[in-house]
Amino acid sequence: MQYRRFGKTEKHLSTVTLGGMRFKHGWDEPRRAIPEDTLDECLNTVQLAFDAGINHIETAWGYKKSETVYGKVLNEELMIPRTSYHLMTKGNPLTAxxxxxxxxxxxxxxxxxxxxxxGWHGINTPExxxxxxxxxxxxxxxxxxKxxxxxxxxxFSTHGPWK
Structure with missing residues (x-):
């Protein structure tokens, strides 16, 4: 795996990031109920990612079950030391x-x-x-x-052209 400095942070992240947007049943409600096949898919994916040297995990509040299943897999299933990976999440609340x-x-x-x-998620318009x-x-x-x-x-993140 190759690693590069992430922006001005002096953190060296894998050039491949493990995203959490597309787990099975990931968009289903309720957000904190994790089906067994979702847990298994995340567990297998995270294990393969760490075996390959990936050290950057990315998720978002908007990805529904992603944060919960990552929490379970990283801390309860695999018990991966928190200092061994870099965790990024995102959200787009409109007030403090x-x-x-x-x-x-x-x-x-x-x-x-x-x-x-x-990351403040999806700053896609001037408004x-x-x-x-x-x-x-x-x-x-x-x-x-911070x-x-x-x-x-x-x-921050953005997902489309300014309108």
Whole structure:
């Protein structure tokens, strides 16, 4: 596996990331109920990824079951030391209060007390950029969580052209 510095973070991540968007039944409700075949697929995928040298796991609140199944596999099934991989999740809350609540849920579901990377998910329009970055808004909340050490690095993602 090849590793490269991730942006300005000085963290060396595998050039291949293990994403969590497409697990079996991953989009089904309820989000925290994990069917056995979903757990098995995630378990096998994570084991293969770690065996191949992948050290970056990526997920998002919007991927429904992904955070919960990763939490179970990494911590209950495989018991992988938290310091041996880099964990990124994402979310797109529109207020600071919603940000704190979402991150608290994400930490619980992922069974961790910190996130290496957090991305404000899907800044796809000028309106979302303004809403997310306004004073007292969600990005400011993420930066406060960074100051507290709960999130190590803050960024954003986008999925389409500006409209």
């Amino acid at each position: 209060d919603a940000t704190y609540e979402m991150v608290e849920n994400q930490l619980r579901d992922l069974q961790t007390d910190y996130l290496d990377f957090y 979302l950029l303004e809403q997310s970055c306004k004073k007292g808004g969600p990005v400011e909340a993420l930066l406060k969580l 100051d507290e050490g709960i999130i190590k690095h803050v960024g």
